[in-house]
Amino acid sequence: MTLKLRSFGMSDRGLxxxxxxxxxxxxxxLVAVADGMGGMAAGDLASSMAISSIAPLDVATPEDELVAALQRAIEAGTARIRQAVREDPEREGMGTTLTALLLARSGSCLALAHVGDSRAYLFREGVLKQITRDDTFVQLLVDQGVITPDEASSHPRRAVVTQALQGEEVSPAYATMVPWAGDRWLLCSDGLSNVVRPETLTEVLAQYPDRTECAQKLIDLALHAGGPDNVTAVVADLVAE
Structure with missing residues (x-):
């Protein structure tokens, strides 16, 4: 029995x-989410460049090459964004978050790459855990004990990221994990995590075994909460086959 990744993702521009x-x-x-910034055309371009740079990793990759493959893909995406800014100086400041999860061909290891404030959550045996750490100003305040996580969720500067793919040197976080059969992952942009509470995310991930229905429900909840931002959700299950 080998673990396989089965996923479904959807996105909405919000209200x-x-x-x-x-x-x-x-x-x-491979599953990944990118949230562009820096004006309409440039934000679109940056997020699409990040995803197109990492998409070729959706192949059977040896376990010991996972992190290096993610690093190379992110470097390629960074170079493409840098070149796009050179070609049109009005794109200066454009960038994107990126959160990506890559399963080894053996099914015995997962690698995670993250930069920015999109998130990866692991839902395992009924418990939801945020695996990524936001690269944001308010997360720094939380880490310093200046504000609580609850206060961070409504802080006026919660959208200020401290790191993103913008064509410059960047230090993404990388991690490897052992997957379990039955694990469910949620990768999402802050258009979901900023407006839908973790307890509600947990309920939906538990109650909707169908990935398509689960992703749709999460999007609907963000829209019902006002849909102030673009909202993207990818639901990925580890299944034994």
């Missing part, structure tokens, strides 16, 4: 924004 700067990838080995 306020005129366009959607989020991008996603939902594959058999």
């Amino acid at each position: 306020i924004r005129s366009g959607n700067q989020d991008a996603l990838y939902s594959g058999s080995w």
Whole structure:
């Protein structure tokens, strides 16, 4: 029995924004979410460049090459964004978050890459855990004990990221984990995590075994909460086959 990744993702521009700067990838080995910033055209471009740079990793990759493969893909995406800014100086400041999960061909290891404030959550045996750490100003305040996590969720500067893919040197977080059969992962943009509480995310991930229905319900909840931002959700299950 080998663990396989089965995923479904969807995105919505929300109820306020005129366009959607989020991008996603939902594959058999790889899932990823990117949330663009820096104006409509540039934000769209940055997130799509990040996803198109990492999408070729949706192949059977040896366990000992996972992190290196993610690093190379992110470097390629960074170079593409840097070149795009050189070609059009009006794109200066454009960038994107990126959160990606890659399963080894053996099914025995997962690698996670993260930069920005999109998130990866692991739902295992009924418990939801946020695996990524936000690269944001308010997270720094939480780490310093200046504010509580609850206060961070409504802080006026919660959208200020301290790190993103913007064509410059960046230090993404990388981690490897042992997957379990039955694990469910949620990768999402802050358009979901900023407006839907963790307890509600937990309920939906538990109550909707169908990945498509689960992702749709999460999007609907964000829209019902006002949909102030683009919202993207990828639901990925580890299944034994």
